[in-house]
Amino acid sequence: MFELKWLWQNLEGDRSRYILALILSVVGSSLTIVNPYISQRIVDTFISGEHAMQNLTQERGLLIMLCLGMIGFTLLRTGLAYLTTMQYEQASQNMLYRIRIFLYNKIQGQDMEYYDRNRTGDLMTKMTGDLDMVRHSMAWIIKTIIESLTIFIAAVVYFFSIDVELTLWLLILSPPIFIVAYIFAKRVRPMYVDLRERLSQLNTITQENIAGNRVVKAFAREDYEVEKFTEKNVNYAKANKAAALVWLDYFPYLESFAQAFNVILMLVGGLFVMNGRITFGEFAAFSSLIWAVSNPMRNIGIIINDIQRFFASLSKIVDVYYARPHIVNEHNAIDKRRYDGRIEFDHVSFKYDNVKVLDDVSFTVEPGETVAIMGSTGSGKTTLINLIPRFYDVSEGRVLVDGTDVRKLELDELRGNIGVATQDVLLFSDTIDGNIAFGDPDLPEEDTVKYARLAAAHDFITRMPEGYDTIVGERGVGLSGGQKQRIALARAMAVRRPILILDDTTSAVDLETEEHIQQSLRELDHPCTKIIIAQRVSTTAQADRILILDGGRLIEEGTHAELLAKRGYYYEVFMLQNEGIGRQVSAHGKE
Numbered sequence: 001m002f003e004l005k006w007l008w009q010n011l012e013g014d015r016s017r018y019i020l021a022l023i024l025s026v027v028g029s030s031l032t033i034v035n036p037y038i039s040q041r042i043v044d045t046f047i048s049g050e051h052a053m054q055n056l057t058q059e060r061g062l063l064i065m066l067c068l069g070m071i072g073f074t075l076l077r078t079g080l081a082y083l084t085t086m087q088y089e090q091a092s093q094n095m096l097y098r099i100r101i102f103l104y105n106k107i108q109g110q111d112m113e114y115y116d117r118n119r120t121g122d123l124m125t126k127m128t129g130d131l132d133m134v135r136h137s138m139a140w141i142i143k144t145i146i147e148s149l150t151i152f153i154a155a156v157v158y159f160f161s162i163d164v165e166l167t168l169w170l171l172i173l174s175p176p177i178f179i180v181a182y183i184f185a186k187r188v189r190p191m192y193v194d195l196r197e198r199l200s201q202l203n204t205i206t207q208e209n210i211a212g213n214r215v216v217k218a219f220a221r222e223d224y225e226v227e228k229f230t231e232k233n234v235n236y237a238k239a240n241k242a243a244a245l246v247w248l249d250y251f252p253y254l255e256s257f258a259q260a261f262n263v264i265l266m267l268v269g270g271l272f273v274m275n276g277r278i279t280f281g282e283f284a285a286f287s288s289l290i291w292a293v294s295n296p297m298r299n300i301g302i303i304i305n306d307i308q309r310f311f312a313s314l315s316k317i318v319d320v321y322y323a324r325p326h327i328v329n330e331h332n333a334i335d336k337r338r339y340d341g342r343i344e345f346d347h348v349s350f351k352y353d354n355v356k357v358l359d360d361v362s363f364t365v366e367p368g369e370t371v372a373i374m375g376s377t378g379s380g381k382t383t384l385i386n387l388i389p390r391f392y393d394v395s396e397g398r399v400l401v402d403g404t405d406v407r408k409l410e411l412d413e414l415r416g417n418i419g420v421a422t423q424d425v426l427l428f429s430d431t432i433d434g435n436i437a438f439g440d441p442d443l444p445e446e447d448t449v450k451y452a453r454l455a456a457a458h459d460f461i462t463r464m465p466e467g468y469d470t471i472v473g474e475r476g477v478g479l480s481g482g483q484k485q486r487i488a489l490a491r492a493m494a495v496r497r498p499i500l501i502l503d504d505t506t507s508a509v510d511l512e513t514e515e516h517i518q519q520s521l522r523e524l525d526h527p528c529t530k531i532i533i534a535q536r537v538s539t540t541a542q543a544d545r546i547l548i549l550d551g552g553r554l555i556e557e558g559t560h561a562e563l564l565a566k567r568g569y570y571y572e573v574f575m576l577q578n579e580g581i582g583r584q585v586s587a588h589g590k591e
């Protein structure tokens with residue numbers, strides 16, 4: 001069975017501990033029959049037997065021994081139960097720890113497409129609730145099944161040793177119980193798969209609402225969000241109730257069967273005692289152990305429910321566990337090279353789910369060149385730069401870095417040669433210093449300050465009460481949009497990579513600050529090819545070359561002056577911006 005094989009595989013390192021736990025479970029549960037056996041001896045010898053009175057006076061030692069034996073076995077069972085639970089807990093916790101790390105690495109190793117397809121709330125549910133369910137199954141469900149089964153078998157064997165016929169009478173109830181349990185399990189399984197899906201939706205809504213609380217507040221959409229959440233919450237609660245209530249349809253049958261064990265024992269066992277077929281002590285042994293046969297029937301519902309939850313959770317974990325990114329690191333380089341920074345797009349086309357967003361794009365950027373990319377919104381600029389570090393792979397054509405197709409380069413090496421400041425600025429909940437040094441944790445403090453200066457961030461950072469030690473909130477909360485962009489820019493520059501990609505990184509800063517940043521970029525103290533996506537002519541004007549994208553096609557390419565002379569898209573933007581903002585950028589790129 002795949003699920004059990006998977007669990008076994010992931011128990012590596014704790015297998016002996018888990019086997020020990022299973023053995024202890026079996027031994028501890030088998031001991032359950034010892035006390036009923038001793039009770040039987042006590043009843044037959046000292047209470048109801050022919051010579052009971054005589055034994056009571058003459059065999060007191062034996063009686064005391066039997067009583068002490070009962071206490072001893074009770075203590076032994078308690079000790080074993082403690083030890084067993086500890087082994088189960090340790091093995092399952094260790095397993096959980098290992099799988100969680102594995103899954104975390106797996107998620108880290110996925111490509112952008114995976115993140116496009118998977119919801120954060122769902123991934124969070126997999127990493128928390130689903131994993132806990134799997135642990136619970138190892139520590140509790142399997143333990144309960146093994147122990148119930150052992151107690152059941154031990155009791156049945158013991159019953160057989162006392163009286164075969166009476167035992168068979170009792171076992172008559174087993175087939176209908178298993179049929180009912182089977183029907184219940186089949187019915188409830190899809191309900192738990194559905195329940196798991198609804199929980200994931202609930203978590204997704206919660207996560208999105210918390211992450212986007214500013215937008216919600218800005219649009220005063222709290223009521224709408226509460227309504228949306230309530231709807232998902234009600235759905236989840238309904239599904240939960242429905243799954244729990246199914247049990248009630250079957251519960252009366254199973255409970256009746258469980259009670260019927262006692263009735264059969266009373267009727268048949270009582271008859272057998274009366275006609276002397278079994279002793280009163282043997283009847284007492286049956287009576288004190290009948291729970292070992294009926295209790296597993298009572299618990300069957302809880303166990304089946306948990307097993308179904310386990311299957312639903314495991315199938316979700318397995319999705320992540322075996323997920324294979326399309327973009328993989330196949331070429332392991334031992335020494336990581338530093339590239340020259342030559343970039344070439346050779347007839348590149350790209351599709352997102354069959355929708356073409358880049359169409360036959362070709363251009364070359366020589367090492368050290370600065371190329372600006374401009375184009376209307378949705379024209380494919382971000383998509384284009386995403387192909388260089390292989391966030392996505394081309395659908396047609398080739399992207400080459402230093403003359404080699406990026407698909408043939410070692411992925412870490414390739415990405416280790418590129419510094420990126422993305423359009424959506426994400427800062428971590430850390431100090432400003434920690435955020436700037438994110439790509440290079442060994443960055444000396446003076447370098448942090450140097451790159452913050454280059455990114456025109458130093459002044460506002462030093463004005464903050466804690467300076468570089470100021471903790472910025474989640475996603476950089478507490479900073480303005482322009483401030484966040486400047487920290488992200490400092491972070492991208494601080495890694496000193498031979499290729500620097502800036503996706504609209506200065507859109508939220510004022511023009512003076514932008515001029516400072518442009519100056520810094522021109523004067524970087526290491527050789528660097530720069531690709532800058534920008535909407536402002538003031539940003540693009542001094543680039544070595546400007547590429548204009550429109551509907552995924554490269555429609556214009558040239559220097560500022562050349563493109564102005566062409567009187568095409570760039571010229572129009574130039575005119576519009578110069579008129580609009582009253583700032584003069586001349587035809588030669590100088591202000």
Ligand SMILES: Nc1ncnc2c1ncn2[C@@H]1O[C@H](COP(=O)(O)OP(=O)(O)OP(=O)(O)O)[C@@H](O)[C@H]1O
Pocket residue numbers: 116352353357375376377378379380381382383384423
């Ligand atoms: N992950 C994605 N899945 C599917 N389609 C996408 C995805 N990302 C972008 N697109 C689509 O691809 C097209 C190009 O998007 P892209 O982000 O590259 O444009 P852009 O030129 O950078 O736009 P902007 O200037 O607004 O940032 C758009 O039509 C967009 O809807």
